[in-house]
Amino acid sequence: MNFDLSKGLEWAYKDMLTFFPENVSTFGAQLDSMFALIYWFSVGTFFLTYGLLVIFMIKYRYNENRKAYYFHGNNLIEFTWTLLPTIFFVGLGLWSDGAWTKTKYASRVPKPDVEIDVMGYQSGFGWEFRYAGPDGVFGNKDREQITISNPFGIDSNDIHGKDDFVIISPGGARPIPIHLPVNKNILVNLSSNDVLHSFFLPNFRVKQDALPGQWIKVWFNGSKIGTYELACAELCGTGHYNMRGQVFIDSQADYDKWLDEQYKITKPVLEAPVSSDTTIVASVDTKDSKTTKN
Incomplete structure (x- = not known):
């Protein structure tokens, strides 16, 4: 034999x-x-x-x-x-x-077709996703302007940030899914609002720790339309198990339709009511925490 x-x-x-x-x-x-x-x-x-x-x-x-x-x-x-x-x-x-x-x-991240900001958070255990508005350009981020209603610190003085909007996907049995187009280079700017989290997309072979005060670039290109898992792969607290999400890979037409719908139903961050609470948040680009009072 x-x-x-x-x-x-x-x-x-x-x-x-x-x-x-x-x-x-x-x-x-x-x-x-x-x-x-x-x-x-x-x-x-x-x-x-x-x-x-x-x-x-x-x-x-x-x-x-x-x-x-x-x-x-x-x-x-x-x-x-x-x-x-x-x-x-x-x-x-x-x-x-x-x-x-x-x-x-x-330095080797390819030119992105779609760019989003992603931030993990422990209070409620979930993810926040920031998309550029109709102008397709992100506004600058300013750590001095981070608040509950503006978790990414979108600079109110930057015209490109006026139409940026944020989707908050709380943990639990029915997380809010995010959508991305098929066969496109997706760039994720990843950070954390509080403690270490880990952005894990098993089907895309992507796993990257999210660090408070740091923005880390992660990229991938989804080659098949479908629904896929998003999870946190870092033990981040008692609700760690709850940090589940879904990623929909759509055709370009379906993605454009969803993006337009989300922009209409999700008020741009800088147009949202400003919270009067005092908020403790992790300052971007620094290891210290910063208290921001509105």
């Missing part, structure tokens, strides 16, 4: 990926390949090391007639088991650098 190694590896790769959420990202296949390689290398190393352990436990089990054998190591063996893992991990790093460069390096 002949065994085709390439077919065996192909089966093992596909079989493992059946446990993964469906990949609908343009760069997801490359990340899945990296995961599969590391996974099967780890499996092989596990059986090799523990197999040898069992063999030596049996072969050299206690025997009162056996004489002790003293030795001072073997330089060739020690050199080999140091060199081989080094070659593997250096090679893995070089091979995977292209994927991480494409997906994680801010």
